[in-house]
Amino acid sequence: MKERMFGRTGKSVSEIGLGTWQLGTRWGEPFQPAEAMKILETAAANGITFVDTADVYNGGKSEETIGEYLSMHPGRFYVTTKCGRRLNPHTAENYTAEAIAGFIGDSLRRMRLERLDMILLHCPPTSVFARDDIFAELDRQKKAGNIADYGVSIEKVSEGLAALDYDISAMEVIFNMFRLKPLDELFPAAAAKNVGIIARVPLASGLLTGKYTADTVFGPKDHRSYNREGAAFDKGETFSGVPYERGLEAVAAIKDILGTGDLAPLAIRWVLMHPEVSVVIPGASRASQVEENVRAAALPPLTQAQMQGIREVYDRMLREIIHPQW
Numbered sequence: 001m002k003e004r005m006f007g008r009t010g011k012s013v014s015e016i017g018l019g020t021w022q023l024g025t026r027w028g029e030p031f032q033p034a035e036a037m038k039i040l041e042t043a044a045a046n047g048i049t050f051v052d053t054a055d056v057y058n059g060g061k062s063e064e065t066i067g068e069y070l071s072m073h074p075g076r077f078y079v080t081t082k083c084g085r086r087l088n089p090h091t092a093e094n095y096t097a098e099a100i101a102g103f104i105g106d107s108l109r110r111m112r113l114e115r116l117d118m119i120l121l122h123c124p125p126t127s128v129f130a131r132d133d134i135f136a137e138l139d140r141q142k143k144a145g146n147i148a149d150y151g152v153s154i155e156k157v158s159e160g161l162a163a164l165d166y167d168i169s170a171m172e173v174i175f176n177m178f179r180l181k182p183l184d185e186l187f188p189a190a191a192a193k194n195v196g197i198i199a200r201v202p203l204a205s206g207l208l209t210g211k212y213t214a215d216t217v218f219g220p221k222d223h224r225s226y227n228r229e230g231a232a233f234d235k236g237e238t239f240s241g242v243p244y245e246r247g248l249e250a251v252a253a254i255k256d257i258l259g260t261g262d263l264a265p266l267a268i269r270w271v272l273m274h275p276e277v278s279v280v281i282p283g284a285s286r287a288s289q290v291e292e293n294v295r296a297a298a299l300p301p302l303t304q305a306q307m308q309g310i311r312e313v314y315d316r317m318l319r320e321i322i323h324p325q326w
């Protein structure tokens, strides 16, 4: 597994990390603690040193399982967590310094840590990206030693650009073959400030693995059933905001370009073709997927013709839907 520098943190992390939104749950199904632990063990055994989580994932169980793992293997993972989504209602008014301080304390407890490696604001309302008081609190928490670094997770490119006015060390953004807009302005601006990029949803919620069809049925509690139109949260988090049928057509075109139906490692390799990315964080609903996804690190680079072909698929089939929204 290769490592990359993680922006201003000064740390180097595995270029492929692990996303844990669905850790041990397969999105919506009951939490399976043994499966969750097996996924973390498989990640570590395959050279992954970076784990992405959030206080809300599986009601806190993602953080707790990571904490349990780290209590047995101290320092084995660099962990990025996120906060804000526990606010109810999730409004800009409810973002306060006290709330942020409370969330940091809760994550420290759940993960049994004395200091968080990295905490991100978890896609807050847009106005929060310009809130001096919130970033001042993150600075205070850093000085107090409760967090080593902080950053933001964003929905829109414009939010990321606003956050670059603050002292952030990293930014998490959707970046995949279906989401090319960050390349235009955001990545150059982040690179100029040495802000690390965490590329999330690299498989477009699994669509870019190439395994789904028009007949695939997702469970009723799976966001890929209920959030396609954004009923619960930003629809960009579900299939990267691409309408499902259009996504299947684009996947078919990409399979032709890459000459294979097994897209998962290649979709991850595509993300890693971009040097601005510090770490890509595919999620895994079972341990075997972690093993498949780390294969991407050993693949040769995609050719210029393949990169160009994928760009043309985006421009022809997706750009007019995706570019204006995020």
Ligand SMILES: NC(=O)c1ccc[n+]([C@@H]2O[C@H](COP(=O)([O-])OP(=O)(O)OC[C@H]3O[C@@H](n4cnc5c(N)ncnc54)[C@H](OP(=O)(O)O)[C@@H]3O)[C@@H](O)[C@H]2O)c1
Binding pocket: 018, 019, 020, 021, 022, 026, 052, 053, 082, 122, 123, 153, 154, 172, 200, 201, 202, 203, 204, 205, 206, 207, 209, 211, 237, 264, 265, 281, 282, 283, 284, 285, 288, 289, 290, 292, 293
């Ligand atoms: N707002 C935010 O900050 C935010 C939002 C979204 C995600 N995230 C983070 O980003 C991570 C990654 O995003 P994501 O999990 O939403 O989407 P993703 O990584 O694009 O897709 C993950 C899904 O793809 C399928 N999959 C993964 N590897 C596979 C393989 N090798 N072969 C076949 N199928 C495979 C699995 O679905 P099946 O269960 O169908 O097999 C898995 O649940 C999350 O876990 C989370 O840590 C953050």
